[in-house]
Amino acid sequence: MAETRQWQLASRPVGEPTYDDFELVAVDRPEPGPNEVLVKTLYQSVDPYMRGRMRDAESYAEPWDVGDPMQASVVGEVLESNSAEYQEGDVVTGDLLWAEHAVADAGDLQEVNPDHGPISTALGVLGMPGVTAYWGLNDVCEPKPGDTVVVSAAAGAVGSVVGQLANLSGARVVGTAGSEAKVDWLTDDLGFDAAINYKETDDLSAAIDEACPDGVDCYFDNVGGPITDAVWPRLNVDARVAVCGQIALYNATDVPTGPRKLAKLIESRATVEGFLVSDYQQRWGQALERLSTFVRNGDVQYRENVVEGFENAPDAFLGLFEGENIGKQLVNVAERGE
């Protein structure tokens, strides 16, 4: 019987995850049942939200069980199909597993048209991160021309799209990122008005002040922690904060106190709103249509940081917390048609 490999959760990390929390296991390759499809993974996504699913805590997503394969969005190739919807060789995307092969119900997959661009974009700018950026910015932040929009983790898969969309909205766009290469990409290529390398900045507050002389109208927060602390006092009247991620705090073992600067919200009458892209299922297509137009005509650019080889998937994931990726972090698991 054919085998496949999958990454299983070996243990629940305390603090920063390590390689020991992952175990690469060979298992029998699953066979598709009625209306199911066997998918060979070509690209696997790793995303910051996965850290939450390694935790044994009730949240918006079920925690992963120790000893089970972990879940991931993948782009893959159909090897066998028991569904009229798909045939061998089709490229599909869906929420599958950290695995070289997986079966899925045909209804849980979407087709990826290779003629529309690199298939990997279905996991990035034309996938969940892009849609997150689109609705988080347009539905929660609602930038208007002349607004100052700050986005943290601006060189990431979500942040880079947020900044470019905000730019298209006529806003002044300021990003924070963790390397000179990232900062250069933001200002030289993506049209950001200013970008701050927080790792090389002694006084983050002064840097935000300088980059945002008219204060901050929208803050798209991917990171939390000290960067958010620095942005907070500069929120303008009626500012909107979209809380998308808090990657700076995901590995924290102790978050003893809660919000200690809410008084600023009174003064500014600001709104802070958390959101989940899964609440935008009904408007997913609308975002994708816009994004693919923007990508085609060059208004939205993207980068991918591709780690080669399925055995290196944990590296790709752990790299997210080190800020190693410019743009979307992916694992290239296999080639098409091989």
Next chain:
Amino acid sequence: MAETRQWQLASRPVGEPTYDDFELVAVDRPEPGPNEVLVKTLYQSVDPYMRGRMRDAESYAEPWDVGDPMQASVVGEVLESNSAEYQEGDVVTGDLLWAEHAVADAGDLQEVNPDHGPISTALGVLGMPGVTAYWGLNDVCEPKPGDTVVVSAAAGAVGSVVGQLANLSGARVVGTAGSEAKVDWLTDDLGFDAAINYKETDDLSAAIDEACPDGVDCYFDNVGGPITDAVWPRLNVDARVAVCGQIALYNATDVPTGPRKLAKLIESRATVEGFLVSDYQQRWGQALERLSTFVRNGDVQYRENVVEGFENAPDAFLGLFEGENIGKQLVNVAERGE
């Protein structure tokens, strides 16, 4: 020339304000100019927001200057009028001074009809605190029948009205307060479903859990700090937090970190919104009309904590931070017609 007395800001407090920060000064009684009115203070309001104005920091309100009289809402009697709108003996309310007498432009005053109830209510349930409660609850929190509404400082001037209005909306209402007398008032008289004496509770989180078995849909926050920490993890999906005050933190000299639990907002897709009652000027009358009906028919009850004598005004103010008041904290400065 006739004299009057006023309280001036003697120094900017660092941390908890003390008596030394206030100075009682005798000055010439001011004379009304054209279209101005001389008002004798009958009741002076003290409010937590005044702490912010003692600080030398840009905020929604101008900081008070050291050596200047401090400002306050008062209910007073017209002694002299150079305006056709008011005549001697009228009872008016407006933003005047911590002073026994003050002049004001007639256009900055509102008439108080003594036949409608105790004139002091124009500083409490039928004044700024009542309107704050009304719009903060109905415009920011928007409780629906069956929702669980938590209000902190629930026995205060704002909180007590919030809880009763939420009760009228068909919500389950839970309050926090700092004494058994307050807690009894909330549950026995005001219709709160549960009330927590946070000073006598070892485990605030467990107390919130017990009082809110279905989680928290609306949180009307007057205090911030540890009580807010305890409510935060219990926010339900689509919860609304109205940030009205943060009295637990107003005297803090060091608030080193900002919001450290925003990740909860992602999970719950909750909205946290600061607001200022001054933004509701256009809808002030609408709130007052409803509130006065509720007060007349007994649906909304109120209490006042009246400190006698103008020389004791700083006691009244400092008492706010000790939680001394049940209901609206006032200073009775003089009697009408004397």
